[in-house]
Amino acid sequence: MKLDSLDGLMKPKSVAVVGASATPGKIGYTVIQNLQKDGYKGAVYPINPNATEILGYKVYPNVTSIPEAADAAIITVPAKFCLDVVDECGRKGIKNLIIITSGFSEVGDKELEEKMVETAHKYGSRILGPNIVGICSNSEKFNGSFAPFLPLEGKSSLISQSGALLIAIDASSYIRGVGFDKLISIGNMADIDFADLVTWLDKDENTSCISMYVEGFKDGRTFIEACQKASKPIIALKSGVSAHGAAAAASHTGSLAGAAKVYGAAFQQAGVIQAADLDDLFDRSLALSLQPPMKGENLLVLTNGGGVGVLATDAAEKYGVPLKFAPADVQAELKKHMPEFGSAKNPVDMTGMAGNEWYYATTKFSYAHKWVDGLVVLYCETAMTNPLEIAQSIKKAVDDSGVKGKPVTVSFVGGERSVNAMRWLVDHGIPAYGAPDLAINAIAALREFYKMKEIVNEAPISCEGFQYEQAVEIINKARTEGRDSLTEIEAKQVFSIYGLPVTATELAKTEDEAVALAKKIGFPVVMKIVSPDILHKSDAGGVKVNIKDEAAARDAYQTILKNAKAYKANANIHGIAVQEMAPWGTEVILGSVNDPTFGPTMMFGLGGIFVEVLKDVTFRVAPVSQNQALRMFSEIRGAPILAGVRGEAPRDREALADVICRYSSMIIQLQDEISESDANPVLVYEEGKGVKVVDARIILKKKA
């Protein structure tokens, strides 16, 4: 059955409260009280078999008896009754269920929760929760929650995975002066998840920025897709970045993939801006909800104080929007509105002598000037000026500039008068902050938003159309032998199927075969033990390199075999791999994990000490386009290495990007088969000369 749209959930014209109570203090009472007190205009149907009237509303004995199929039901009955209520609502035709009740999967009872969702979906109904505070919506004057009041009005809507935090944020919105249109408690996400709400809020005329407090997604991929399709700014505070352990990872890549890094990659791919902490979530949401994106990189800062100007300069560098000097014509014009000892560079320091007129003139000129992509106006409270008048001058200047669509943020450092002036600015659509670095951070968020959307919207370069069946055949063979990993030769065969340039490697089962293969491949060669029982080949004395002739090949064959048997007497030895000896190049490591939240995920890093000592790696949720791969190269600290250092030619980054793209296609197509994998090392040669995968490893997924 087709599931209901969320319109009835977010903008219900009528609402049933199942578990309504006449006892003040009970949640079933608080919800009724909140609907009434906060001005909800729709019909309210309290349901309680033992009451006739609550707060003036007529009470119904059960869902069936209410006079219409309400748009939504708010459910507060104990957990054990919830399944019946869901069913009753379904029969009545109530499609949106806000289940406040707790005591489900969060205390271990996953089954009951799943049954409710199953039942709801049978009727096409949707469930928000369970284990939530509810929904607060200013535009609907709908407080369908036990939060004590609607938040300060604003243009962001916030989704919170913590109920306690949602209630605290509700109250703190008034203190911070940062408002929200909606606060949505998402709880256990048994049915409706972040992706559903992002999709709905992106179309909501009362929401201009989607904010979220995230502890963890159930399905990371639907989240990414929903965000990529959205056009509004989305900002997330992700908590629990220090908790995730990758303790028992079987591959190198697995041991390097922490939640913070994979979530960070996913947010970037989704076009979601990150908040550093709770204050930052408020600060950045405010700017994102009120101002347009910053489309270029020229940021101009106006100030009446050198000190805050320098602090803003530092912040601009820190937050990725470094200041550049304005062109001469801009400086010349600005110079007219300051004393001789002022500065028209950037920051533009009008000095403490700046009053309303100078603020008006410099703001109007700067905002209108084509060089300026974004404007930050700073003000230190002085005895000679009135903060509110300065605020009004700034606002009027922006309005009078004749220009639209550029971001402006403001910081006033001062006392009560400055705070009031900033409230006025926010009420008039200009985000304002109590410290200069916050105004810079806010405009940096608007710059990030623009850059991310550019990336999300770029045409993906696809690397598809490979021989999936052949790969599965190799894997199945290993499985039938009871193995949970492929040998190097098998892994390289799978890589080859996906077009990865592996070193030629073939299996010799006798000394003579080894010599023949070495001749076929061409000396010098490398020889390695192939045994599913020996994973660390070097430790076992199972690797010989730079074998230059037949005699050496024969010697190597016997030595390796002897070493392997000494290392593990009963090892199952497939034979000895004879391998092309690739010329040396820049070592990189590629790899994949199957992230529990995001599924197949690629890793890239430089080899050697970069990965071993510095853990200098970066991630992307697969598939990874070539453009995304090229961006990965600039994200690691060792980035200059690939660009060419110490007079070396640049490395073949395009070829490497192509390999990442193909590799990522492989882990997507084979996601039911591959758990983790490494290509380590991959040697990258100078531009035009390609790359070579020297060693390969594939760990299989356990099948049920």
Added chain:
Amino acid sequence: MKLDSLDGLMKPKSVAVVGASATPGKIGYTVIQNLQKDGYKGAVYPINPNATEILGYKVYPNVTSIPEAADAAIITVPAKFCLDVVDECGRKGIKNLIIITSGFSEVGDKELEEKMVETAHKYGSRILGPNIVGICSNSEKFNGSFAPFLPLEGKSSLISQSGALLIAIDASSYIRGVGFDKLISIGNMADIDFADLVTWLDKDENTSCISMYVEGFKDGRTFIEACQKASKPIIALKSGVSAHGAAAAASHTGSLAGAAKVYGAAFQQAGVIQAADLDDLFDRSLALSLQPPMKGENLLVLTNGGGVGVLATDAAEKYGVPLKFAPADVQAELKKHMPEFGSAKNPVDMTGMAGNEWYYATTKFSYAHKWVDGLVVLYCETAMTNPLEIAQSIKKAVDDSGVKGKPVTVSFVGGERSVNAMRWLVDHGIPAYGAPDLAINAIAALREFYKMKEIVNEAPISCEGFQYEQAVEIINKARTEGRDSLTEIEAKQVFSIYGLPVTATELAKTEDEAVALAKKIGFPVVMKIVSPDILHKSDAGGVKVNIKDEAAARDAYQTILKNAKAYKANANIHGIAVQEMAPWGTEVILGSVNDPTFGPTMMFGLGGIFVEVLKDVTFRVAPVSQNQALRMFSEIRGAPILAGVRGEAPRDREALADVICRYSSMIIQLQDEISESDANPVLVYEEGKGVKVVDARIILKKKA
């Protein structure tokens, strides 16, 4: 003449206002008005030849005519009259001059400023300023400034190098609820500098934390020394960290020494805590002024909300006080004060059901428990609890615990009621913040303070007593030849004098000499061109390594000579250095710069890509004790390399620390001679096997 103590400046019993005005709006009027309105109890002597009375005070025509030698004079007359006023004050015996007037070195007139200081010092007088706002002191009810009012009362005192920022901070103290005892505007620092004020404030009974906004020091070393001697916490917000360029540096080290890194090192050595931004300066000052240092690393977090608990956990890791699980007995006790689904680990989540009693019980128990070194209490505002009562429960629990001397910080997330409860807590000595990460950051500052003081107080290991004269002789020889750098051989001689283990290197002037030296040193050797005109020896084909016998030595001698002449026909060639070929070890780079603010400063980094690609280096203002040097090793990203990676033995860090200590003594003793220097590479062998300086470079200071 002995200069006056600053008592009369900071706590004047009487004050002359030179340039007092009867015209409202003028600074000379505002100062008089502020003294009166803010309750200054001392005598006020306005001085103005054209007035008889201002705001009820009797006006004197000149300094000479006032009835006593006032403790301080506040000077607001135009710049051109200031020198005369300084002299007149001196003659009158007024020893403390607060010169508000601007128009001196900040607009380029350094000479007039210097003359004022010279004149003042002749009388033993001191100058604060010029170009300042003045001094505000709550404990003296002394508003000797044109800031509109005294700040909110508090226990920190703030020194600001920006006047505009000081005025803005003054006003914003009331908004933030973070007070100050004194605000001191330091302006051009013609005489009194940060070091003087730190020394005085450290003895001030009304100051428990010294806060500062710093743009730049004049003399970094006196600052470090003053801070090291101080016992109170000192916190600095340093601005302009992005501005400093090291553009024209002659050495590798010079190009890597930016202001942020050298200031960072200096603050660390001084025991000064850094603030990340303006908000952080307020937040950390509050904690440092109210709470004792955190003496161990066990931080416990109590909360009523899982969400803020997770955010606190993330913050604890970020700010260097990562949470550990409490011992079983602690958990068992805490479990008594929460429902079954709560958590007694760390954070201790009492759940939303926590009321006053649970907060009281868990706080009292935790604060008293010997395992706990610091406590953070978090609270999310709920409908069922009263924030003020929670606050009072926390305070009472701490008081009733019977324990003192441990830090506690608090965060309440909520609305007006929470804000008021936090104000109450601050008034009762417990720092409280609107977000969980801020409470963690605050207690992390108290931990930093303790750790820094431990380091500052450790006994320095000195490396002194070297042959200074011998070194100067080598340098003078180069100078008489008109050179501004030493040759490698000369530089190594100087290094040797200071006990640095350089590779044996001697100068051959003929082919036969080269062979004889090679035999003496022992093959294999390295040979290198020695010419003050050829700094990049490798580029000139002037280096040959691994010379194994006499024939090779003869060949190398001729080849190098030919290459050098081809490279630069008229180069002054001293000869060819024959050098011991050191066995390979871990490459590090040591170096020095003469920082404009802090003087001789050491750099340490790992060689190769670590320095070239990652700029992974760290600094210390010289001299550097062995203990400090050991600490430097752990500050770079490549730290694990010295500890031994990939199964390698640990490197000889003690020997390297000794070399750094000696090197730092050298650059101190020779600070008038050496501008920059490098020892690059220095090879570090495994423990017990020492280090070897393979190449050396010394750039001389230009002499007047």
